[in-house]
Amino acid sequence: MSETPLSDLITRVLRSSAARDTDRLHREFLAASVGIFVLRLPNAPAGAVIDAGGLELPIFRAPNGMRVIRVCADPEVFQARFGVVLNALITGDEALEMLRNGDPTIDGVLLASAASEHSILFTRADAEVLLATREAERARARPWWKRWS
Numbered sequence: 001m002s003e004t005p006l007s008d009l010i011t012r013v014l015r016s017s018a019a020r021d022t023d024r025l026h027r028e029f030l031a032a033s034v035g036i037f038v039l040r041l042p043n044a045p046a047g048a049v050i051d052a053g054g055l056e057l058p059i060f061r062a063p064n065g066m067r068v069i070r071v072c073a074d075p076e077v078f079q080a081r082f083g084v085v086l087n088a089l090i091t092g093d094e095a096l097e098m099l100r101n102g103d104p105t106i107d108g109v110l111l112a113s114a115a116s117e118h119s120i121l122f123t124r125a126d127a128e129v130l131l132a133t134r135e136a137e138r139a140r141a142r143p144w145w146k147r148w149s
Contacts, residue, residue, distance in 0.1 A: 003074065003077055004073070004074040004077050004113075004114050004115045005028070005074065006025075006028055006029065006032050006034075006073035006074050006111075006113075006114075007073045007074050007077070007078075007113040007114040007115035007116070008115060009021065009024060009025040009028055010025065010073060010111065010113040010115070010116075010118055010119070010120050011113065011115055011116060011118065012025075013025050013120065014118055014120075025120070026130055028092075029092035029111060029122075030091065030092045030093045030096070030130065030134060031091065031092065031093070032073070032091065032092050033075065033089045033090070033091060034071040034072055034073055034075060034089065034090060034091070034092055034095065034111065035071065035072040035075030035078055035079070035086030035088070035089060036057070036069070036070075036071050036072070036086060036087075036088050036089070036090055036095070037057065037058055037070070037086065037087065037088075038055050038056065038057060038087055038088040039056035039057065039058060040056055055088075055098075057069055057098075058070075059106065060110060062107075062108065062110050062119070062121050063119075064121070066107035066108055066121065066123075067105060067106050067107050068106065068107060068108045068109060068110040068121065069095060069098060069099060069102075069106060069108075069109050069110070070109075070110045070112055070119075071090070071092070071095050071109060071110070071111055071112070072084070072086055072111075072112045072114065073111055073112060073113055073114050074113075074114035074115075075089060075114070077114040077115075078112070078114035081114055082114075092109075092111070093131075093134065095109045095122075096109060096122065096127040096130060096131055097131065099122070099124060099127050100124070100127055100128065100131060107123060107124065108121050108122050108123040108124060108126070108127070109121075109122040109127065110122075
């Protein structure tokens with residue numbers, strides 16, 4: 001088993017662009033724990049700040065210039081490989097919810113790979129589609145006691 005499963009999916013998507021790989025990355029990202037920088041916690045970097053439900057997060061610039069929340073795949077390996085201190089863990093789902101409900105000037109969530117210096121950008125539009133799909137799947141799921149109704 002790889003020590004960087006989410007990062008390996010990022011690499012696969014960037015190499016192939018196959019829809020099934022992208023769909024798998026989306027599913028895995030929503031459920032994965034990713035590392036994040038939170039200001040006013042030990043080892044937090046200085047910089048511009050957004051308020052995400054009480055958390056103060058630095059704003060990063062994606063390679064295309066978009067203002068983003070940066071989260072790091074496979075956080076333990078990311079820290080060891082890049083010498084970055086991550087001081088909090090959230091799920092990908094929570095990162096997209098912060099984007100949806102937070103500062104409207106933030107353009108997306110940038111998922112940084114621990115295996116290479118690559119990343120995947122989730123724009124606000126991507127977040128809306130992924131969260132709506134997740135919500136629809138949850139609505140279709142029936143409790144075990146309502147299987148026959």
